[in-house]
Amino acid sequence: MNYFRSLLILAFIAAHLFSCKTDQRREADTSAIQIELVWKDLDRELFSCKSVADVQKFLDNHPHLAKVYFTDAPVDAAGLAAHLFSLLQNPDLQAFRNQIDSLIGDRKTSILNPLTNAFKQIKYRYPSFKIPEVEFMVTGFAGNDLYISDSLIIIGLDYFGGPSARYRPDVFDYQLRRYQKEYIVPSIIFFESNRFNKMDAGDQSLLSDMVGYGKGYEFVKQIMPQTPDSLIIGYSDENLRKTYNSQHDIWSYFIASKLLYEKTDLKKKKFIEERPFTTEIGEKVPGAIARWVGWRIVSRFMAENPDITLVQLMEIDNASRILQESGYKGQTDEDE
DSSP states (O other), X not given: OOOOOSTXXXXXXOGGGSOGGGOOOOOOOOTTOOOOOOEEEHHHHHHTOOSHHHHHHHHHHSTHIIIIISTTOSSOGGGHHHHHHHHXXXXXXXXXXXXXXXXXXXXXXXXXXXXXXXXXXXXXHOTTOOOOEEEEEOSSSSSOSEEEOSSEEEEEGGGGBOTTSSSOXXXXXXXXXXXXXXXXXXXXXXXXXXXXXXXXXXXXXXXXXXXXXXXXXXXXXXXXXXXXXXXXXXXXXXXHHHHHHTHHHHXXXXXXXXXXXXXXXXXXXXXXXXXXXXXXXXXTSOXXXXXXXXXXXXXXXXXXXXXXXXXXXXXXXXXXXXXXXXXXXXOOGGGO
């Protein structure tokens, strides 16, 4: 199961929501680990083009862009250079790009340094982990927000200007809040967790999906322990408070409705996919609530099994075991 689509078109309060038992998410000492993060400012190269021929040469020098980044462009590959050049000539796009540079700030400080630190944490636990190359792009939303593979990450910075940007991506309002620069690195690390997140392909239950997401979120939390939970799961602080405090009612609904072992895709989507809120439970319950509950299950499992490492957690492909050993029944940590 692939838990990550083009960023944020998917889908906690931090440490004080969890008991001290669970507060074992400390960064490992990676001072001895040396990695080289290779990165390119392809947007600056693109914006320096003075003709359609220049843009075509740019695309020829980076042939992967047409194949993996401009997949939703309104033209075919033959017309891509002319389309991009027409965009580059637009004064509004040039002004927007300058604003994005201002809003993102120094790319090394805001993105590359925290990404490097996170990659070191992964490398510490998985020595064979290969560091992907990073490329930055700005195209006025002609490309994707994020493209991530084992060897390459392309970040469409124009998507992440936040509420102050003069242009925002064309997504639902409840998704917009996550299109800010603070979400870039946690989202990348969540995707990277898929490399290590073992799941039983034969288990098509909602519980399996829930625990799969929960393990992914826990991976990000342990790799980046100082990251607020809101940046990991994409809920606002207010939604996190409400959800945490009402989780007994949420869990009761899951049990009464016999949802944990539901295998029907249509029913599962109502609780696992993004929505403004989960109407079946109540308008105060955010969408994708099953993902959040899955994280609570995994968090409680780790609290009850303090000797299990992150690597060992990611190897467990039995969702029922994780639920059973977590002891989770919708209780807050204060109710333990």
